[in-house]
Amino acid sequence: xxxxxxxxxxxxxxxxxxxxxxxxxxxxxxxxxxxxxxxxxxxxxxxxxxxxxxxxxxxxxxxxxxxxxxxxxxxxxxxxxxxxxxxxxxxxxxxxxxxxxxxxxxxxxxxxxxxxxxxxxxxxxxxxxxxxxxxxxxxxxxxxxxxxxxxxxxxxxxxxxxxxxxxxxxxxxxxxxxxxxxxxxxxxxxxxxxxxxxxxxxxxx
Numbered sequence: 001x002x003x004x005x006x007x008x009x010x011x012x013x014x015x016x017x018x019x020x021x022x023x024x025x026x027x028x029x030x031x032x033x034x035x036x037x038x039x040x041x042x043x044x045x046x047x048x049x050x051x052x053x054x055x056x057x058x059x060x061x062x063x064x065x066x067x068x069x070x071x072x073x074x075x076x077x078x079x080x081x082x083x084x085x086x087x088x089x090x091x092x093x094x095x096x097x098x099x100x101x102x103x104x105x106x107x108x109x110x111x112x113x114x115x116x117x118x119x120x121x122x123x124x125x126x127x128x129x130x131x132x133x134x135x136x137x138x139x140x141x142x143x144x145x146x147x148x149x150x151x152x153x154x155x156x157x158x159x160x161x162x163x164x165x166x167x168x169x170x171x172x173x174x175x176x177x178x179x180x181x182x183x184x185x186x187x188x189x190x191x192x193x194x195x196x197x198x199x200x201x202x203x204x205x
Contacts, residue, residue: 009151012158016055023049023060026109026117030081032062039077041066043121046134048169051141052150055157058117063124063134071096074103074123081121086110101128137170140204144177152182159184167191174202 027033027045036043047061048054066073071094082090089108096103105121124131145153153176160167167187175181175190 009155012154013151015158016053016154019056019058020049020052020054022111023054023117026060026111026119030084030109032081032121035077035080036064039066039073040068041073041077044135046138050138052145053153053157053169053173055154056161057157058115060117060119062121064121065124065126065131069123069125071103074105078105078107078121082107096125100130101125102130137203141173141177144204149176152176156181156184156187170202177204
């Protein structure tokens with residue numbers, strides 16, 4: 001049985017809801033979507049904020065597409081976003097010559113409570129094999145969620161955090177959605193037995 005009892009479930013959900021609300025406030029404050037639109041781009045929110053599954057690992061994920069892929073435009077857009085004094089660090093990785101065909105931007109944002117948020121903005125070439133994939137997966141995950149499945153995912157994430165153990169979100173989603181795993185101990189057993197080599201290709205049916 002999970003170490004998390006029903007008495008803690010309300011608190012776990014409240015933490016998630018509060019962090020998701022804060023994530024959207026940060027997105028609006030930095031004008032991420034508006035700035036990319038001004039650069040003829042579209043910023044698509046993906047990941048745990050989009051799927052309503054953010055727990056206490058404070059990250060915000062975007063995939064960005066532009067009509068014409070330009071490294072200069074990418075720098076210009078990130079430069080505008082980074083004018084906020086709350087952006088404390090920006091990391092740039094050029095992967096345009098790899099299979100990923102993208103530029104990775106990793107920003108650190110310091111909120112009013114001195115919490116560091118990681119904002120990952122991946123500027124993807126339109127012909128990349130990953131173009132649109134994570135948006136599609138996020139939509140499918142969200143459609144599969146019931147209140148119970150969301151609660152089970154958040155409980156597993158919360159307990160991993162309390163144990164200071166790292167887990168991969170997409171594995172948790174697959175375990176709960178496909179195999180009805182509902183606690184951390186069973187998730188660890190599931191993880192050992194699952195075919196982790198194909199996890200990156202998983203999408204809910």
